[in-house]
Amino acid sequence: MEEFTLNISYPEREVKILTGKNALVSASSYINSTFNSKVVLTNKNIWNIWKEYFSEHIKDFYLFQIEDGEKYKNYKTVSEIYKYLVSIGATRKTAFIGFGGGVIGDIAGFVASTYHRGIPLIHVPTTLLAQVDSSIGGKTGYNLREGKNLVGTFYQPNLIVSDSLFLHTLSEREFKSGLAEVIKAGFIMDYKLIDLIESNLNMIKKRDENIISEIMKRAQLVKIKVVKEDVEEQGLRAILNFGHTLGHGIEVLTRWKVPHGYAVAAGMGFAIFLSFSMGYITKGEMIRAINLLKGMGYRLLYKLDYTMLESVIKRDKKKKEDLVEWVLLKSIGKAEFGIKLDMNYIKGELKNYEKFILSDASSF
Ligand SMILES: NC(=O)c1ccc[n+]([C@@H]2O[C@H](COP(=O)([O-])OP(=O)(O)OC[C@H]3O[C@@H](n4cnc5c(N)ncnc54)[C@H](O)[C@@H]3O)[C@@H](O)[C@H]2O)c1
Structure with missing residues (x-):
């Protein structure tokens, strides 16, 4: 306790x-x-x-x-x-x-x-x-x-x-949906949490009391740290939207049939890929992060109509002017928010991401 x-x-x-x-x-x-x-x-x-x-x-x-x-x-x-x-x-x-x-x-x-x-x-x-x-x-x-x-x-x-x-x-669906937010906390602010999840994948899936309490505590500390600095969501709290821009698009376009955390996991997959293509993280870091999500059993790709996706993402409240703001990784355990990217670039990268996920990652 x-x-x-x-x-x-x-x-x-x-x-x-x-x-x-x-x-x-x-x-x-x-x-x-x-x-x-x-x-x-x-x-x-x-x-x-x-x-x-x-x-x-x-x-x-x-x-x-x-x-x-x-x-x-x-x-x-x-x-x-x-x-x-x-x-x-x-x-x-x-x-x-x-x-x-x-x-x-x-x-x-x-x-x-x-x-x-x-x-x-x-x-x-x-x-x-x-x-x-x-x-x-x-x-x-x-x-x-x-x-x-x-x-x-x-x-x-x-x-x-x-x-x-x-x-x-909790049902498997609800448990895994919440777990995506734990993994998110690790990606954005706590690389030790990612280490811990990577080395205890099976125990986590079995909901082992000790490891669950440990990762839960670390994820709570990330949220506490962010909230302390930005109580009324004027800045840093945007970092918690890692994976949520595409995730929200997936939820809307599938009419909320995909649970929130599953959509965020796929959204994180794409945001990790974007972080690599923007030159923020290495290929090794990208593959490591993607493999963690795959290892947890999340589906990382959803067939979406990109025109409809664009309109959902642009209507989203995170959008400012004609550019869409993204939260991307600078390394595993460190994120930056407010990165404005053009939708045409995003659409191109969505296609590249699709190829990457369908390929053997090591040969990409
Ligand atoms: N306030 C915030 O900062 C914030 C952040 C994220 C999400 N949300 C909101 O949270 C909501 C989603 O929350 P959620 O994912 O917990 O969904 P939920 O509250 O609908 O619970 C999911 C399901 O799990 C069941 N359940 C709850 N506890 C259980 C338990 N211990 N054992 C078995 N079943 C249990 C519930 O009855 C429900 O069927 C959304 O409305 C979202 O907008 C708010």
Whole structure:
């Protein structure tokens, strides 16, 4: 069990992060003794699997369950939660606990940041993505018909409880999807994390408790470091978009059939290739990084209509003027953001990337 503190300077806030096996047990006495009223937001799937463990340690709480799925991350759900909070007489001292993956975390954060102009928030993330990424950093929100995450706030939780026990019941798809964000953290800022993943591929696939806790902790530290420097996403936080420019295109063009992390993995594959063709990394580094993604079993190539892809990427909020901004590697464990590249160049490199992935890499 590890404990980190994330000190946010604007607005001044100390966020405690407990991480590792049984983190919920370690956090329970603080949670039970600090707040005399608590509301837990979760979904029916998570509650079904984890209610005994959760209720054994967290006492005397109101429970609000929603349906499972991204499509419930909307204002209807938010307004039902507001009504529930009013009905139970929740006050500014009531702690709001989001118990679930990124969907629950985003809704919980939004409700906590707006109800009574802000009430205490505790994240208990249950997916790998939520533990290493979405629970850290204070971004909250919900979707509109017109687009994902169009409404939201920045609101830091008081506490994040990342219990690795929850990861054992994740589907292979959700686990691998979250793992892509762990690998991303290594590529952009922590070469030791990449070393660790490379030398423990099989143990990671088997979800060995020790190695998972170790890589999770390192990925969390990367996110903490980035968030500390750029709380409100004015600069450095863009580095977290490594793999996300093409990844987003893959998600949109496949109508979100490809899970987020899988799309990001393929996007990272291309960004690694671009980093090589721009002369930032060596061929050896590129092959090493691509082999890591292949070794984890990610598909690195999707057949996409490049004209449609161009319009998706250009419509993307990361685009400034006519050029598209990319996050590229300067070495394994070091990235740079805001690299503007012309779409025609990108389209040419997408074809070269395709040839590379289909070839025997060593003969490329
Ligand atoms: N706020 C941020 O900074 C941020 C960052 C990245 C993503 N997000 C958001 O996160 C969301 C995606 O989060 P996600 O990938 O965690 O998806 P999710 O919350 O939909 O969870 C994925 C699935 O796993 C199930 N699940 C959760 N925990 C489980 C467990 N321990 N055992 C078994 N099943 C479990 C859920 O019920 C769901 O079916 C998106 O809405 C995205 O916009 C937010």
